[in-house]
Amino acid sequence: MKIAVVGAGYVGLVTATCLAELGNDVICVDRDHGRVAVLHAGGVPIFEPGLDDLLQRNRSAERLRFTASMAVAVRHAEVIFIAVGTPPQEDGSADLQHVLAVAAQIGQHMTEFKVVVNKSTVPVGTGRRVEQALRSALADRGLDALDFAVVSNPEFLKEGAALDDFMRPDRIVIGLPAGEAGEAARRLMTRLYAPFNRNHERSLWMDVASAELTKYAANAMLATRISFMNEMAHLADALGADIDAVRRGIGSDSRIGHSFLYAGTGYGGSCFPKDTRALVHTAAAHGLRMRLVEATESVNRLQKHVLVDRICAHFGADLRGLRLGVWGLAFKPNTDDMRDAPSRIVIPELLSRGAQVLVHDPVALSEAQRALSADLGHPVSEMDGLSFVESPLEALADVDALLVLTEWKCFHHPDFDAMARCMRGRVIFDGRNLYDPALMDALGFVYQGIGRRGLLKPAQPVDARPAAGATPLRPDAQSAPSPA
Numbered sequence: 144m145k146i147a148v149v150g151a152g153y154v155g156l157v158t159a160t161c162l163a164e165l166g167n168d169v170i171c172v173d174r175d176h177g178r179v180a181v182l183h184a185g186g187v188p189i190f191e192p193g194l195d196d197l198l199q200r201n202r203s204a205e206r207l208r209f210t211a212s213m214a215v216a217v218r219h220a221e222v223i224f225i226a227v228g229t230p231p232q233e234d235g236s237a238d239l240q241h242v243l244a245v246a247a248q249i250g251q252h253m254t255e256f257k258v259v260v261n262k263s264t265v266p267v268g269t270g271r272r273v274e275q276a277l278r279s280a281l282a283d284r285g286l287d288a289l290d291f292a293v294v295s296n297p298e299f300l301k302e303g304a305a306l307d308d309f310m311r312p313d314r315i316v317i318g319l320p321a322g323e324a325g326e327a328a329r330r331l332m333t334r335l336y337a338p339f340n341r342n343h344e345r346s347l348w349m350d351v352a353s354a355e356l357t358k359y360a361a362n363a364m365l366a367t368r369i370s371f372m373n374e375m376a377h378l379a380d381a382l383g384a385d386i387d388a389v390r391r392g393i394g395s396d397s398r399i400g401h402s403f404l405y406a407g408t409g410y411g412g413s414c415f416p417k418d419t420r421a422l423v424h425t426a427a428a429h430g431l432r433m434r435l436v437e438a439t440e441s442v443n444r445l446q447k448h449v450l451v452d453r454i455c456a457h458f459g460a461d462l463r464g465l466r467l468g469v470w471g472l473a474f475k476p477n478t479d480d481m482r483d484a485p486s487r488i489v490i491p492e493l494l495s496r497g498a499q500v501l502v503h504d505p506v507a508l509s510e511a512q513r514a515l516s517a518d519l520g521h522p523v524s525e526m527d528g529l530s531f532v533e534s535p536l537e538a539l540a541d542v543d544a545l546l547v548l549t550e551w552k553c554f555h556h557p558d559f560d561a562m563a564r565c566m567r568g569r570v571i572f573d574g575r576n577l578y579d580p581a582l583m584d585a586l587g588f589v590y591q592g593i594g595r596r597g598l599l600k601p602a603q604p605v606d607a608r609p610a611a612g613a614t615p616l617r618p619d620a621q622s623a624p625s626p627a
């Protein structure tokens with residue numbers, strides 16, 4: 144089938160590549176000429192495991208092309224996917240300007256029936272707004288009678304496992320408009336997704352509003368599980384229980400399941416934070432409060448400060464003279480995505496308290512440099528006390544403590560002897576609960592996980608540090624459970 148995918152980001156590139164892999168003739172269009180140039184030159188502008196190989200294979204087979212021209216893409220396709228960003232606005236609502244701009248552009252170029260599929264995460268009612276934008280662009284060209292269907296097909300892929308998620312979806316949610324155009328869309332979408340439904344039917348057909356809401360409901364539910372576990376971890380710390388044992392204890396209940404039950408430094412990424420806020424905003428616009436989702440969000444906001452609170456409880460609030468190593472910057476492993484990553488809260492806080500910070504991430508170093516520079520308002524450098532280093536051990540050179548922020552596989556079984564030799568203090572604040580507290584103890588590390596029994600005692604003052612007892616820089620700091 145002839146497909147266009149608008150947006151060559153995490154969702155658009157994966158969608159375009161996977162649909163090409165199934166034999167479709169796909170054009171992926173992005174307004175960012177630089178991004179398109181990278182793709183033309185054989186590069187891939189994002190990090191997603193396996194994407195590079197699959198993309199090159201389909202490019203070589205001429206099933207996948209890239210362009211910056213909407214006219215070319217719209218002329219080519221019978222089905223057009225919109226996969227552009229829907230970032231949060233100041234008030235938490237989703238910014239639909241990119242989605243609506245694409246809709247208008249489709250209307251400026253189409254000359255025959257098209258199925259327009261919204262893959263971006265958009266609030267309920269956006270399908271109708273896309274339809275209006277398209278209709279108005281057609282009317283401007285005197286093509287009022289030209290028909291089209293706007294379908295909602297939210298994407299549930301996870302960055303880091305995106306190809307597998309796309310190729311082997313749990314379900315495919317498809318919201319159809321009523322009427323003849325909707326039926327025509329059903330036929331095309333049935334054909335397009337037939338390869339995914341060979342083993343059993345995975346497509347769930349519904350109306351557009353329900354499909355749009357399904358995406359937000361899924362993300363809110365998953366985010367809530369994480370915040371629930373983070374709160375439970377605080378209680379476990381206070382009670383001397385182990386949140387990992389609790390996690391296994393509840394996850395093995397088939398009504399609960401094991402996914403998304405890990406306590407940590409809070410969720411980040413391009414979806415959960417913005418989608419929970421957008422859901423709260425949508426509800427408010429309809430006179431409703433989503434108290435549970437609001438709580439999920441506020442627990443998460445505080446959770447991103449937990450490691451710094453604990454470092455301050457251990458070393459004191461004034462971190463001048465302290466050297467800290469950080470492992471992991473991306474919001475999760477197997478991606479270079481820095482959107483709303485906890486590291487963007489933790490690192491500026493450590494710097495503002497005077498610490499020197501050495502950071503390492505297997506793939507996100509340059510994205511992190513860009514994101515932290517944007518956050519700090521100037522190109523970040525060693526002048527700020529921040530060094531980006533190429534290996535995990537370099538990040539431990541003479542440090543007083545290590546913070547683990549992302550659970551990259553390569554951090555799971557490090558050489559603890561080599562670490563101990565590099566570090567000046569053997570203290571680990573593990574924001575991802577990668578290590579066994581008993582093993583850490585046996586190896587002579589002072590170890591603090593999240594909800595893994597007991598809290599560290601305040602450290603003896605480090606000689607090299609100034610004695611000044613600075614007041615906390617963040618007045619709203621959550622009162623971390625007092626050190627045991």
Ligand SMILES: NC(=O)c1ccc[n+]([C@@H]2O[C@H](COP(=O)([O-])OP(=O)(O)OC[C@H]3O[C@@H](n4cnc5c(N)ncnc54)[C@H](O)[C@@H]3O)[C@@H](O)[C@H]2O)c1
Pocket residue numbers: 149150151152153154155172173174175178226227228229241244245262263264265298299300301302413414
């Ligand atoms: N990233 C994820 O894991 C994920 C998962 C599920 C759903 N989503 C949703 O999918 C949508 C896209 O997310 P993403 O992470 O891929 O975003 P992204 O920022 O990585 O990519 C968006 C791309 O769209 C392009 N774009 C913007 N306006 C355009 C226009 N008018 N014409 C052509 N291209 C345009 C941008 O240049 C960019 O390359 C969002 O709504 C997001 O919430 C994302």
